[in-house]
Amino acid sequence: MTRLRIPGFWTLLLLLATGMTLTACTETSTEAGEAAPPATPAGTDLPVDDSFLADPIWDDGKAEIAFYRVERSYNVYDEPESVSFDVGTYLVKQNFSRETMAKTTDGSGTAAFKAATFFEMNSGSYQYKRNWVVNARRSDLAPLKHSFSSFDWCSNLYHEYAFHGDGGVTFLKRSDDYGNQERRLDIAADVFDRVVPPALVPLLVRSLTFGEEGPVPFFVLNADDSPIRARAALIDTTTVETPAGSRSSERIRVTYDRPAPSPIAGNTADSEVYARAMDAERTLLSLEAGDDSYRMVLVEHLRSAYWSENIWPMLDRVSARP
Numbered sequence: 001m002t003r004l005r006i007p008g009f010w011t012l013l014l015l016l017a018t019g020m021t022l023t024a025c026t027e028t029s030t031e032a033g034e035a036a037p038p039a040t041p042a043g044t045d046l047p048v049d050d051s052f053l054a055d056p057i058w059d060d061g062k063a064e065i066a067f068y069r070v071e072r073s074y075n076v077y078d079e080p081e082s083v084s085f086d087v088g089t090y091l092v093k094q095n096f097s098r099e100t101m102a103k104t105t106d107g108s109g110t111a112a113f114k115a116a117t118f119f120e121m122n123s124g125s126y127q128y129k130r131n132w133v134v135n136a137r138r139s140d141l142a143p144l145k146h147s148f149s150s151f152d153w154c155s156n157l158y159h160e161y162a163f164h165g166d167g168g169v170t171f172l173k174r175s176d177d178y179g180n181q182e183r184r185l186d187i188a189a190d191v192f193d194r195v196v197p198p199a200l201v202p203l204l205v206r207s208l209t210f211g212e213e214g215p216v217p218f219f220v221l222n223a224d225d226s227p228i229r230a231r232a233a234l235i236d237t238t239t240v241e242t243p244a245g246s247r248s249s250e251r252i253r254v255t256y257d258r259p260a261p262s263p264i265a266g267n268t269a270d271s272e273v274y275a276r277a278m279d280a281e282r283t284l285l286s287l288e289a290g291d292d293s294y295r296m297v298l299v300e301h302l303r304s305a306y307w308s309e310n311i312w313p314m315l316d317r318v319s320a321r322p
Contacts, residue, residue: 063092066301146197
């Protein structure tokens, strides 16, 4: 596929799964047999910053809520077309149980981050609603559960990765139109402790530390094939202009051995550049494809207990739900 370049000017932009490309009613499903679980213990070997993950800001009883504008040079069918849409995200701390694969409210379970990305895009008669949610252990960002749900005018669709304590991952797919699957993913033991589901990549990039060892290797989980090798490297520090204002930032390049699933892009370009703010929260400011085929930029963000208060009167630049 040849993607058109987006003109080099800032317009308004996201954030960011499963191995599904954004398509209409033509997706097919192939059933797969069960695979033996790996012997690797459930954990992570990624160099994440303890001070960032343990920062008291995450214990204030509120969530980080951020809105972005995405610009793409292709539509849901990977055809050349200028497309733009708004994206909402939130990041909140909660406890999570591996046994029930759900949030707990009685003090039990594991301290975890919950990150969500959601948006709507349209094409002709079709309306596409996409929702991604990932739960990861607070101490080291070890993934616990990753889910994707969508509605279009063909069908509902649900994907799930469940990360078990024995190091195994169960993949679940449910849809009346796109088929059903349930199987154990076979992930090599030397890869498992650096595997990241797609919707966790932005939080991982915000959390990484960089030393003299060079680029940080990790793998993006992909239910339809083997995990995709990626590397993250610090480029420089610079000022990033966004509708939310000018911010000092660190730019980080992520390169992929082949396109990986992406919440906002369908599939990634060969490389992406993230900009994270140089503050305690390391706010995600922007994301740009290496081939200029998609771009996202922060529009507005705040901290709020959105489950008990109405955020919309608090916002200056965002007036509608994505």
